[in-house]
Amino acid sequence: MIGVGFGPAASAFPIVGAMTEDPASPRDRPTGRSADQHDDPGIGPSTAGMPGAPGGTVPRVRRTRVGRMGPVGLAWRILAMAAGLAVLTAAQIGHTDDLFPFSAMAMFAQPRDPDGVVDDTCLEGTREGSDEVLPISFPDAGIARSDVEGNLRGIREDPQRLAPLARAVDAHHPDEPQLTSLTVCSDRYHLRSGAPDGPPEHVTLVTWEAR
Amino acid sequence: MSTAISTGASTPPRARRGTERLLDVLTPAIPLARLEVMRRLISAFVVFDVLLVSNDVIGHAANPEYFRPTALARLLHLPAVTPVLGWGLLVVILASGALGALGRAPRASGVVLAVSFWIWMLYSQGYGYISHDHVALMVAVAVLPTAGIAGARADRVDGVDGFGGVGGADAGVLSRQAGWALRCIQLAVVLTYFYSVLEKSVISGSPATWANSAVFAFAFIRRGAPWVQWMLDVPWLFRPAQWALIALETMSPLALFLRGRKLYALIGVFLVFHLATFVALGIHFLPTVVCWAAFLPLERITARLRRWAGRRRAARADAARASAARAGAGRAGAPDPSRAGVEPE
Numbered sequence: 001m002i003g004v005g006f007g008p009a010a011s012a013f014p015i016v017g018a019m020t021e022d023p024a025s026p027r028d029r030p031t032g033r034s035a036d037q038h039d040d041p042g043i044g045p046s047t048a049g050m051p052g053a054p055g056g057t058v059p060r061v062r063r064t065r066v067g068r069m070g071p072v073g074l075a076w077r078i079l080a081m082a083a084g085l086a087v088l089t090a091a092q093i094g095h096t097d098d099l100f101p102f103s104a105m106a107m108f109a110q111p112r113d114p115d116g117v118v119d120d121t122c123l124e125g126t127r128e129g130s131d132e133v134l135p136i137s138f139p140d141a142g143i144a145r146s147d148v149e150g151n152l153r154g155i156r157e158d159p160q161r162l163a164p165l166a167r168a169v170d171a172h173h174p175d176e177p178q179l180t181s182l183t184v185c186s187d188r189y190h191l192r193s194g195a196p197d198g199p200p201e202h203v204t205l206v207t208w209e210a211r
Numbered sequence: 212m213s214t215a216i217s218t219g220a221s222t223p224p225r226a227r228r229g230t231e232r233l234l235d236v237l238t239p240a241i242p243l244a245r246l247e248v249m250r251r252l253i254s255a256f257v258v259f260d261v262l263l264v265s266n267d268v269i270g271h272a273a274n275p276e277y278f279r280p281t282a283l284a285r286l287l288h289l290p291a292v293t294p295v296l297g298w299g300l301l302v303v304i305l306a307s308g309a310l311g312a313l314g315r316a317p318r319a320s321g322v323v324l325a326v327s328f329w330i331w332m333l334y335s336q337g338y339g340y341i342s343h344d345h346v347a348l349m350v351a352v353a354v355l356p357t358a359g360i361a362g363a364r365a366d367r368v369d370g371v372d373g374f375g376g377v378g379g380a381d382a383g384v385l386s387r388q389a390g391w392a393l394r395c396i397q398l399a400v401v402l403t404y405f406y407s408v409l410e411k412s413v414i415s416g417s418p419a420t421w422a423n424s425a426v427f428a429f430a431f432i433r434r435g436a437p438w439v440q441w442m443l444d445v446p447w448l449f450r451p452a453q454w455a456l457i458a459l460e461t462m463s464p465l466a467l468f469l470r471g472r473k474l475y476a477l478i479g480v481f482l483v484f485h486l487a488t489f490v491a492l493g494i495h496f497l498p499t500v501v502c503w504a505a506f507l508p509l510e511r512i513t514a515r516l517r518r519w520a521g522r523r524r525a526a527r528a529d530a531a532r533a534s535a536a537r538a539g540a541g542r543a544g545a546p547d548p549s550r551a552g553v554e555p556e
Binding site: 066098101113118165 | 276421
């Protein structure tokens with residue numbers, strides 16, 4: 001679910017660039033704020049003069065005012081912030097995804113043995129009227145590779161769980177003959193001192209066959 | 212203090228100062244205009260996200276057997292997503308996201324966007340694997356509408372519009388509600404990195420075990436672009452890079468304390484990191500990247516747009532005046548109606 005083209009990414013960065021052109025610290029700028037108003041602990045408000053009311057000259061430094069926030073508004077906000085922090089922290093310590101979106105920050109958090117194996121999981125299948133084994137993409141099966149890997153134990157116990165993926169592949173390719181088998185496979189790399197030791201070994205993890 | 216928050220006249224001065232400082236940390240008073248820009252940015256990004264990033268929900272409708280609802284989905288008794296439900300959610304998100312991006316009905320569209328996008332994400336992430344790149348974005352859509360009410364109250368007008376507000380009516384208004392919302396997003400962004408170090412430590416036993424392992428080799432084998440495969444031949448590069456990543460993620464809370472150039476430099480380092488992982492591994496982390504905007508003085512965009520619009524108006528008026536002068540050379544001194552409404556810079 002992460003991995004798209006350059007276009008949108010490129011479009012996001014110019015905005016950031018535009019925003020960072022004025023690097024002055026708010027402490028270095030005149031603020032014109034009265035004594036009962038507050039510093040912004042983040043980046044202070046931009047108080048430079050701007051074209052404002054029609055027909056009038058806008059002062060270079062603009063006075064600001066702070067909107068009201070009552071005790072109830074303050075209380076629920078602080079409680080909500082504390083609750084969110086508590087749940088997020090608990091998810092890390094308990095190493096659980098169940099509290100999503102406040103789940104464990106576990107992407108790539110698993111250490112990998114420099115002399116272990118790395119499975120590059122794949123899908124392949126055969127179609128009606130042919131024994132040729134064809135590579136199949138995960139998007140064609142309507143599922144992400146990581147989702148298949150997360151369910152691998154259940155799929156091995158019950159290969160029928162691959163049947164809906166085969167149906168999804170057939171639905172993506174209505175002009176092709178139907179799948180007669182679908183296999184979760186792996187290009188298995190053996191590591192030595194943190195680098196692949198030779199080409200990968202192609203292994204079959206679990207196969208579903210049409211009845 | 213000019214807010215309704217008062218620590219009471221009978222409170223000792225030192226305690227009062229402490230409470231005020233805590234309030235300034237948790238609910239800093241920031242320009243409403245900054246919140247309005249952030250709301251538009253996040254609304255627009257959610258539209259992009261459901262179309263190109265978390266776009267697996269409709270596909271999941273084909274695989275109800277794989278639905279493993281997380282706690283919140285179970286609490287809401289969400290059934291496995293169906294095509295009708297998936298497409299319905301998509302339409303609602305696109306409509307409310309577009310309204311939010313245009314600054315229309317900010318409170319209503321924000322609430323609808325928050326609810327529909329959270330359900331969408333519960334369906335995107337409930338099928339076997341949970342990624343953590345959406346934490347800050349989901350926090351953002353949830354908290355931004357809460358300050359919409361603040362905006363209306365602060366200005367005593369409905370439908371405050373950050374870009375089109377009359378004469379920049381909201382530009383000078385500071386709001387603690389807005390500050391709380393952006394502070395929540397900032398915390399979510401920072402903790403996305405900082406807690407990932409904690410998680411690496413919990414799983415590995417120590418950060419060093421993780422940093423000395425072969426995680427980057429694992430990632431490069433499985434996701435590496437063709438132009439970075441050469442790095443697998445020089446794997447000694449990976450270990451210092453892994454230590455550098457741990458150090459960078461550990462430093463992320465500095466973003467809450469730095470200002471000005473130092474803050475921008477830190478944000479720049481994180482953006483370069485994400486650009487590098489995108490180029491090398493196809494991992495962009497954009498849902499978190501966009502939330503870094505919560506650290507920036509976004510209201511300057513509004514100010515620049517207004518200045519730019521003002522200059523355009525002035526240029527148009529000058530052109531009209533020049534052509535009128537040419538057309539009516541004999542009527543020098545007549546009032547020029549095209550000058551009306553042109554503000555000085």
